[in-house]
Amino acid sequence: MRTSNSIDGGLTWTPSSVLYTASVNGYVEAFVRAPNGTVTALVIVNDGVTQQLLAARSADGGLTWSLTPLSPNSSASTLTAASDSALVAAWVPIGTNVVNFARSTDNGETWSPAVTATPPGQDASAPQLVVSPTGEITLAFSGSTGVSLAVFATSSTDNGLTWSVPALLSSTASAENPLILLADNNQPVVMWNGTRVQSAARVLAAAAALPATGADPLPWLLAGLLLVAVGAGARLRRSDRV
Amino acid sequence: MGAERPPVRARSLILAAFVGLILSLGAASAAHAAPAAWAPAVDVSPGQPGREAVSAVAPDGAIIAAWTSDSSPDAAILFATSHDDGASWSAPVNLSGTGAYDASPRIAVLDDGTITVVFAHNFTTVQATTSLDDGASWSSPRTLSSPGVEAVYSTVVTDGDTFIASWSQYTGGILYALDVSSSSDGLTWGPITGRPRHRLRAHPDGHLVERQRRTD
Numbered sequence: 001m002r003t004s005n006s007i008d009g010g011l012t013w014t015p016s017s018v019l020y021t022a023s024v025n026g027y028v029e030a031f032v033r034a035p036n037g038t039v040t041a042l043v044i045v046n047d048g049v050t051q052q053l054l055a056a057r058s059a060d061g062g063l064t065w066s067l068t069p070l071s072p073n074s075s076a077s078t079l080t081a082a083s084d085s086a087l088v089a090a091w092v093p094i095g096t097n098v099v100n101f102a103r104s105t106d107n108g109e110t111w112s113p114a115v116t117a118t119p120p121g122q123d124a125s126a127p128q129l130v131v132s133p134t135g136e137i138t139l140a141f142s143g144s145t146g147v148s149l150a151v152f153a154t155s156s157t158d159n160g161l162t163w164s165v166p167a168l169l170s171s172t173a174s175a176e177n178p179l180i181l182l183a184d185n186n187q188p189v190v191m192w193n194g195t196r197v198q199s200a201a202r203v204l205a206a207a208a209a210l211p212a213t214g215a216d217p218l219p220w221l222l223a224g225l226l227l228v229a230v231g232a233g234a235r236l237r238r239s240d241r242v
Numbered sequence: 243m244g245a246e247r248p249p250v251r252a253r254s255l256i257l258a259a260f261v262g263l264i265l266s267l268g269a270a271s272a273a274h275a276a277p278a279a280w281a282p283a284v285d286v287s288p289g290q291p292g293r294e295a296v297s298a299v300a301p302d303g304a305i306i307a308a309w310t311s312d313s314s315p316d317a318a319i320l321f322a323t324s325h326d327d328g329a330s331w332s333a334p335v336n337l338s339g340t341g342a343y344d345a346s347p348r349i350a351v352l353d354d355g356t357i358t359v360v361f362a363h364n365f366t367t368v369q370a371t372t373s374l375d376d377g378a379s380w381s382s383p384r385t386l387s388s389p390g391v392e393a394v395y396s397t398v399v400t401d402g403d404t405f406i407a408s409w410s411q412y413t414g415g416i417l418y419a420l421d422v423s424s425s426s427d428g429l430t431w432g433p434i435t436g437r438p439r440h441r442l443r444a445h446p447d448g449h450l451v452e453r454q455r456r457t458d
Binding site: 183196 | 279280281282283284285286287288289290291292293294295296297298299303304305307309324327328329331401404406422424434
């Protein structure tokens with residue numbers, strides 16, 4: 001696996017340098033270049049038995065690379081810049097059908113412990129990440145409703161430590177291969193293929209006062225019970241005064 | 243006779259315990275955040291299947307998208323635009339000619355809004371079509387790859403004022419060789435060699451990066 005670099009719009013290219021010598025094969029899943037010039041790539045290398053996911057990092061324009069293992073057996077990974085020095089990555093450990101997530105705050109030199117971002121049993125694959133200017137991370141992925149292929153999205157507001165219940169975005173009989181981007185209003189938009197090409201846009205906070213279909217009803221039930229309790233307390237105090 | 247009512251202080255403690263229980267249950271449930279609110283899915287390709295969708299955000303904030311639409315035995319590249327952050331989409335525009343198998347689109351947009359879609363034509367050549375009016379009209383597709391040489395795996399990137407298209411050439415049975423072409427307007431394409439350096443504007447990262455997958 002070799003890389004070459006151009007800093008003049010493709011007019012000239014550096015001699016290729018070795019990123020990794022895989023025993024069977026390997027391929028680069030994603031590249032990100034930080035403003036300080038550090039290049040980080042997610043690389044999958046195959047030794048004939050497992051597909052190891054590595055974070056490859058170069059601080060010298062691709063001449064030399066350092067490698068950090070992220071997952072011992074993985075496929076379908078994605079990498080996105082979260083800020084000038086922070087990166088977020090997601091991947092699917094083979095055989096788990098969930099999406100794992102990790103974050104680096106030093107341009108890929110070290111990574112947080114992996115967090116499982118999607119529920120078990122959802123047959124998750126094809127993760128795609130985007131980070132809003134406020135730091136909210138949105139993860140779109142292919143999954144299963146139990147009946148058909150579908151596209152879901154989940155989000156995190158604490159740098160990936162916890163994730164929301166995935167929202168079902170697609171409405172067709174079959175949907176897969178999501179891609180995600182930030183719209184001009186800084187809200188994520190997800191597009192996917194399937195029975196038709198569809199898209200879904202995140203609703204702005206001001207328009208999201210009502211829970212979306214499928215929202216957890218427990219908080220609303222508890223709020224109602226609390227109101228009942230407050231009302232009962234008020235009646236109790238009135239009866240005490242009689 | 244009924245049981246004697248507990249004193250006022252005891253009843254107040256019972257009420258406080260009940261309210262506390264309610265609040266603690268509420269806090270526990272909040273640990274499982276509800277799904278974020280998303281608008282219902284909208285069709286970008288109403289009434290027709292699509293695959294290989296790609297998209298980008300134009301300088302004016304519009305979301306632009308292209309995808310492959312199959313109509314066996316042919317396939318075409320379709321294009322649509324959203325001017326309301328993905329809430330709705332324009333009617334698809336067909337970028338392909340008739341009787342062709344066009345697939346695997348890649349899309350890029352310059353700082354001045356010029357849009358180019360690069361795609362594979364009939365499994366053998368790489369073509370590009372360009373819009374100077376935000377996708378309302380498109381140039382006739384231009385062939386970028388060399389005649390008689392099978393070209394595959396095309397892509398296009400931009401540094402803001404120039405498109406760089408690249409693809410792999412399938413020659414000699416097994417050899418893949420990278421070829422590139424550039425254009426400052428999406429209408430005239432040519433080799434990068436000889437480009438005046440002062441025309442180069444640094445991309446935010448200053449580099450162009452090509453990603454390829456090989457299994458040989």
